[in-house]
Structures are given as structure tokens and as C-alpha cells.
Amino acid sequence: MTDRPIDALDRAKGKRIMVKLKNGEEITGILKALDLHLNLWLDEAEVQKSETKVRMGTVLVRGDTIVYASPV
Amino acid sequence: MTDRPIDALDRAKGKRIMVKLKNGEEITGILKALDLHLNLWLDEAEVQKSETKVRMGTVLVRGDTIVYASPV
Amino acid sequence: MTDRPIDALDRAKGKRIMVKLKNGEEITGILKALDLHLNLWLDEAEVQKSETKVRMGTVLVRGDTIVYASPV
Amino acid sequence: MTDRPIDALDRAKGKRIMVKLKNGEEITGILKALDLHLNLWLDEAEVQKSETKVRMGTVLVRGDTIVYASPV
Amino acid sequence: MTDRPIDALDRAKGKRIMVKLKNGEEITGILKALDLHLNLWLDEAEVQKSETKVRMGTVLVRGDTIVYASPV
Amino acid sequence: MTDRPIDALDRAKGKRIMVKLKNGEEITGILKALDLHLNLWLDEAEVQKSETKVRMGTVLVRGDTIVYASPV
Amino acid sequence: MTDRPIDALDRAKGKRIMVKLKNGEEITGILKALDLHLNLWLDEAEVQKSETKVRMGTVLVRGDTIVYASPV
Incomplete structure (x- = not known):
């Protein structure tokens, strides 16, 4: 089966990810859940x-406010 | 059943949450109701x-104006 | 039946509400009608x-220009 | 039948309305036609x-560029 | 049949119109074709x-970039 | 058959076009393919x-980032 | 079969591409997967x-944050 872009994050469930937001802030947290809109549930989150x-x-985190997200 | 991102807020019904808005303001209030667009009904709300x-x-609070929301 | 977020405003029909807009303005008025897009019909309105x-x-008031609305 | 928000404008057909735009401009004109997207046909229009x-x-006037509209 | 807002432009086919854009620019041109998204095909166009x-x-001209359009 | 606005670009396939973007940049390139969202495939592209x-x-080029496009 | 604009990127799978974002940043990375929303999975990514x-x-990278993308 072909990889979908969202699989890049799906594989990171239970791990810490960094999320870059459109308002310039960066949030990190343990990825607990995500959906196709890229809405994210983060635990132990910190905002920089x-x-x-x-x-x-x-x-x-509301999906439409995300620029990119990356496992750290 | 798998957790959905919105469940992070759904579990916080009846409790105080902090909502970060796209216009930079922060609102806190007791979460009374929410829907899939992330529209929120807050009671005893305060805006910072x-x-x-x-x-x-x-x-x-209109859902499309939200950056992130977090139980406090 | 479960409360929906929009019920927070629906209960305020016939009463004065304050509406915060994305362009920074605040409008108050007597809420006459609203729909699911959050389009609002206000009477005796004043803009600050x-x-x-x-x-x-x-x-x-066009719904997609609203940040939040609150009975006053 | 319940009033819809758009009825606030629909009743103003043939009369002059003021339209506040997201780019800060204000247009007035005689309302000739409107649709559910809030697209407006104005005659004898003036922009301030x-x-x-x-x-x-x-x-x-394209509906998605409108903040609010009001009969004058 | 009731007039639709887009008819205000449709009647101007073959004539010069002025288009105000969200980025502040103004374009004039002979209106050759338009669709319901307000996408416009202009000939002999000039941008101010x-x-x-x-x-x-x-x-x-992409429709979602238009604020208003007016026959000149 | 009536012309559609997108035909203004469709006729320019294989020729150089100028694309004005919402971020203020201008791209020129040979138009290889386009779709109804106005997504464009340009070859030999240059950004100004x-x-x-x-x-x-x-x-x-993502269609929703385009203001207007014009054969050069 | 006619080329679609997205094919310009699809052919670049496994190769390094440059992505220009609406917030002004530029990301490069090896394109691993993409979808019709232009969501991109990049490996070995670097942001400038x-x-x-x-x-x-x-x-x-969330598709709606992209201005353009180009194989490098």
C-alpha cells in the first residue's frame, strides 16, 4: 500500500513531536491522537x-493552524 | 475504540479550559458544549x-478562530 | 438532548449580545435571528x-467574521 | 416561519444599505439583489x-469580503 | 425571474469593468467570461x-481574490 | 459553447505565462498543465x-495562492 | 492521458524538492509521499x-500552507 503524507505523523504516536503554527508559535508534545484534518491531541505539551x-x-491543536509537524 | 483529537477537550466538559485565539487573545471558561467544528460554549468566561x-x-467561541485549547 | 455550542446564543434571542469581530471591532445589538454559519441579525445595533x-x-453580521459572541 | 439572518437584508431590497468590507472600505448603494453567499448587487454605489x-x-460585492451590512 | 447578484456583471460582458482585488490592486479589462466562483477572463487588461x-x-483573475467589480 | 474563464489560460498551454501570487511574488514559466483549482505546472520557471x-x-504553483495569471 | 499539475511533483518522489511556504519559510527535503491536498511527507528535511x-x-507539511514546490 502506498504511504500517505499523514502516515509521517501517524508513525509518531506516543512520541514527542514539534508543531509549527501559523501564528509563529511552536508547540511540542507527546502525540496521542490525530485525524485527517490534522487536528492533534498532544500530552505533556509545551509552547515556545x-x-x-x-x-x-x-x-x-486545531489542524488548520498548523504549518508543519515533525517527530523530534 | 481509537481516541480522536477532539476527545482531549470532550473529557474536559464541566471543567475550566484555556483557549488561544488567532487574534492573539486568550479566553478561559467552563466548557459546557463543543461540536466537531470546535465551536465552544464557555460559561464564567474571562478574556485576557x-x-x-x-x-x-x-x-x-467560533471554532475557526481557535489555535489550540487546553484544560487548565 | 445534549446542548450544542450555538444554543449559548440561541437562548439569548430578544436580548442584547456583544459580538467580537475579526477586524477588532465590537458590535452590540438585540439578537433577532441566527443560523448555523453564525450569521446574525441584530437590531438597535451599535459598533464600538x-x-x-x-x-x-x-x-x-456575517458569521465568518466573528471571533466570539456573548449575551450582555 | 422563523426569521433568517439574511432576511434583515432581504427586506431592504430597493433601499440604500451600507456595507462594511474586510479591507476597511465602506460601500453604500441601492440593494438590487443578494444571494445566500451574501454576494450583493448594488446600484448607485459609492465607496468611502x-x-x-x-x-x-x-x-x-463578493460576499466573503463583507463584515456586516446595514440598511441606512 | 429574480435577478441574481452575478447578473450585475453578466450584463457587462463585452464591456470594460473595474475589479478591486484583496491585495489592493485594481484591474480593468473587457469582460469576456465569468463563472459562479467569480473567476473572470478579461481582455485588454490593465493593472493599476x-x-x-x-x-x-x-x-x-481568480474569483476569491476579488473584493468588488463594477462596469465602467 | 460558452467560454469559461479558465479557457483564457487553457489556450496558453505550451506558452509562457506570468502568475501574480498573493505573497507579492511573480512567477513566469511555460504552462504545462492546469486544473479547475488553478493549480499550475510550469516549466522553465523564474520567480521575480x-x-x-x-x-x-x-x-x-498551488491554485489558491494565485491572484491572476496572464499569457506573456 | 493528460498531465495533471500534481504530476509535476509526483514525478519527483524520492528526490529532493524545495517548498515555499505562505509564512515565508522555505523547506527542502526528500519527497516521500503527497496527496491531492498537496500535503507532503518530506524526509531529511531542512528549513531555511x-x-x-x-x-x-x-x-x-500541510498542503494549504504551500505557495509552490519545485524539484531541485
């Missing part, structure tokens, strides 16, 4: 804003 | 604009 | 631009 | 840009 | 950028 | 950024 | 931000 890092625990 | 905090009571 | 308040009477 | 007013005659 | 006017001949 | 010109060879 | 180059390994 310029020089500050904020812990947020569980986060739902 | 730069250094001011404004109480708003019941608020309907 | 920075420090000026402008009376507009009947207004149709 | 900061301090200048420009006459345009017949104008088709 | 601030103080410069550039001739372009045949142009396809 | 302010005063620099960069050669890119084959390029896929 | 102004003067810095950051290695990211595997990356999923």
Missing part, C-alpha cells in the same frame, strides 16, 4: 513563544 | 487581552 | 471602534 | 476610502 | 498599482 | 522577488 | 529561515 517556554499539559 | 482581564459570563 | 460608538439600527 | 468618496454606479 | 499602470492583455 | 530573479525549472 | 538553516528529519 519567542524566548519563553510555557507548560500546558493536554492540548488540542 | 495583553494586561487586562475582562469577565464575560457565557460565550460562544 | 476604538473610542467612538456608532449607532446602526438593523445589522446583518 | 478614508476621506475620499468615489461614485461607482453598479457594483457586485 | 499605486501610481503605475501596466498593460497585460488577456488575464484570468 | 523585488529586484532578484531566481530560476527554478519545474514548479507546481 | 532568513539566514539560519535547521535540520528536522521527517516532516509533514
